[in-house]
Amino acid sequence: MPVGRSPRIQVTGRARAGKTTLRHALSLLTAEETRPVDQRGQPCPVLDADLLLYVLPGTADRADRRLLATLPPNRTLVVLNKADAIGTRWSDAATMAENLRSDLGFATFPVVAVLAARTRSGLLTDTDLHTLHRHRDRADPPLTLSHDLFTASNLASDPEARQALLDRWDLYGVSCALTALRHDPALGARALLQILHCASGIDRLHHEIHRRYTAIADPAPPKS
Template sequence: MPPGRLLRIQVTGRARAGKTTVRNALSLLSAEETAPIDEPGQPDPILDADLVLYILAGSLRPADRRALATVPSERALVLLNKADTIGTRWSDAATAAESHSAALGLPVYPIVAALATRTRAGTLTDADMRTLRRHRHRTDPACTLAPDLFTTPAAGTDVANRQLLLARWALHGVACALAALHHDPALSPCSLLQILHSASGIDPVHHELHRRHELTSAPCRS
C-alpha cells in the first residue's frame, strides 16, 4: 500500500451477522460494508480491500469458507459476533472460535459487538446502578438466560426498572454487571463500564486492527 494512503477496509459476512454493529463498535466509519455473502439470486461481493473483516454469527457454513478462500490470510480478520448467544458461558464462545479458527486456518475473535457499541456510547446511570445493586445477589445464570426470566415479577416489584436496564445493556451486559457487583459491590459506574467493555471482547480486535494497519502501512525495505 502506498505510504500515506488510508487503509481500505471491507466489513462483510452473511445477512444478519451484525456487520453494521461491528462497524460501529470499532468506529470504522470509513469502512465499506458489503452486500451479504450468499444472498439468494445475487453474486457474492468482491473482497479486494487491504483488510477484510469477515463477520460470523454462529456456525461456519460453506458460503463463509468459499468467501474467505478468496482473501489472502494476511488481509483477513474473522470475528465471531454475538458470542453471548453461543452456549451459556464465554468459554463456550471461545471454544467455538477455536474450532472455526482450526477449520479456516485463521485467527477468529469472539465478540459481542452490541455490548461494545453500548459501552462506547452510553454510561451507567444512577438508576442502572440501583437496579443492578438491588439484584446483584441473583448469581444463578438461569436468571439472565432470557428477558422474561430476568424481569419476572417474582424477583420484585421493580419490573419496569429491570426492563429498562435490559433495553440499555441487553442480557449479556446485565449478566456481566451482576457478576462483577456480586464480587465487588463498591464498584463505581466508571469501573463497571470498563468491565462491560472488556466483556464485549472488542479490545483484542482493536489491538489486532492497529497491528495490521502498522504492518500494511509500513514502508517496504529492500
C-alpha cells in the same frame, strides 16, 4: 497499495451477522460495509480491500467456508460475533474461535459487538446501578438465562426498570454487571463500564486491526 493512500477496510458477512454494529463498536466509521454475501439474486460483493473483516453470526456454515477459502489469510480477520450465544460461558466461544482458526486458517476473534458498541456510546446511569444492586444478591440462577425470566413481573416490583436495563445493556451485559457487583459491590459506574467493555472481547480484535493497519500503511523496508 499505492503510496499516499490510506488502507481500505471492508466489513462483510451474511445478513444480520452484526456488521454495522461491529463497525460502530470498533469506531471504524470509514470502513466499507458490503452488502450481505448471502443476498439472494446478487453476486458476491467484490472483496478486495487491504484488510477484510468477515463477520460470522456465531458459527460458519458451508457458504461461509466456501467464500473464506477464496480470501487471503494475510488480509482477513474472522470475527465470531454474538459470542454470548455460544455455549454457556466465554470459554465455549473461545474454543469455537480456536477451532475455526485451525479449520479455516484465519485469525478468529470472539466478540459481543452489541455490548462493545454500547460501552463506547453509553454510560451506566444511577438508575442502572440502583436496579443492578437491587438484584445483585438474588440466588436464583435462572435470573439471567432469558429476557423473560429477568423481566418476570412476579420477580420483584420493578419490571419496568429491569426492562429498561435490558434495553440499554442486553442480557449478557446485565449478567456480567451482576457478576462483577457480586464480587465487588463497591464498583462505581466507570469501573463497571470498563469491565463490560472488556467482557465484550473487542479489545483484542481492535489491537490486531491496529497492528495490521499500521503494517499495511507503513510497511517495513526490504532488507538489503
